[in-house]
Amino acid sequence: DVKVTQSSRYLVKRTGEKVFLECVQDMDHENMFWYRQDPGLGLRLIYFSYDVKMKEKGDIPEGYSVSREKKERFSLILESASTNQTSMYLCASRAPSGGTDTQYFGPGTRLTVL
Amino acid sequence: SQQGEEDPQALSIQEGENATMNCSYKTSINNLQWYRQNSGRGLVHLILIRSNEREKHSGRLRVTLDTSKKSSSLLITASRAADTASYFCATDAVGAQKLVFGQGTRLTINP
Numbered sequence: 042d043v044k045v046t047q048s049s050r051y052l053v054k055r056t057g058e059k060v061f062l063e064c065v066q067d068m069d070h071e072n073m074f075w076y077r078q079d080p081g082l083g084l085r086l087i088y089f090s091y092d093v094k095m096k097e098k099g100d101i102p103e104g105y106s107v108s109r110e111k112k113e114r115f116s117l118i119l120e121s122a123s124t125n126q127t128s129m130y131l132c133a134s135r136a137p138s139g140g141t142d143t144q145y146f147g148p149g150t151r152l153t154v155l
Numbered sequence: 156s157q158q159g160e161e162d163p164q165a166l167s168i169q170e171g172e173n174a175t176m177n178c179s180y181k182t183s184i185n186n187l188q189w190y191r192q193n194s195g196r197g198l199v200h201l202i203l204i205r206s207n208e209r210e211k212h213s214g215r216l217r218v219t220l221d222t223s224k225k226s227s228s229l230l231i232t233a234s235r236a237a238d239t240a241s242y243f244c245a246t247d248a249v250g251a252q253k254l255v256f257g258q259g260t261r262l263t264i265n266p
Binding site: 072129135145 | 198
């Protein structure tokens with residue numbers, strides 16, 4: 042079974058801190074994604090990556106950056122956390138289009154910025 | 156921008172009844188997928204229907220796709236309390252590298 046893991050289930054940080062959210066998948070998927078989920082707004086795509094060292098902006102990249110140094114790992118970075126970045130963060134991976142097409146999600150990280 | 160839109164936003168039914176959720180989208184798609192999310196957890200893939208398919212079944216799940224109306228429905232038959240969750244449709248648009256998720260339907264099954 043595909044497994045996508047995220048480094049923390051719950052995280053509390055202070056405004057201005059640099060925050061790293063880590064995501065690891067074990068299925069050799071090329072594509073990886075970071076979403077945030079807020080009540081009433083559904084899932085919004087922050088960044089995605091379709092290969093090592095490649096990244097593409099999603100719908101709401103402002104205030105975030107990403108790193109993909111290895112195929113299995115995709116990191117989301119909040120350079121200077123702000124209270125409006127309090128949210129549930131979901132990582133996902135997927136085989137290239139034309140493969141299974143299914144997206145596999147991690148359990149989520151609930152980040153609170155004080 | 157979100158392409159899939161689910162309807163209704165919330166649905167509450169009695170255990171044993173059938174639950175129907177709808178999804179509309181705007182552009183041509185390769186496939187449409189339905190996902191489930193239990194409270195505070197990640198999303199889990201339920202079923203995928205390709206653009207050349209009209210209906211698909213998986214256990215108590217039935218999905219239909221009408222590409223002329225750009226809409227899909229998810230039917231859960233003989234609902235159980237454990238079906239309580241949020242359900243999302245996601246579209247794999249032609250030429251896109253990513254899925255686009257709707258805002259979800261929150262389903263509550265009352266015992």
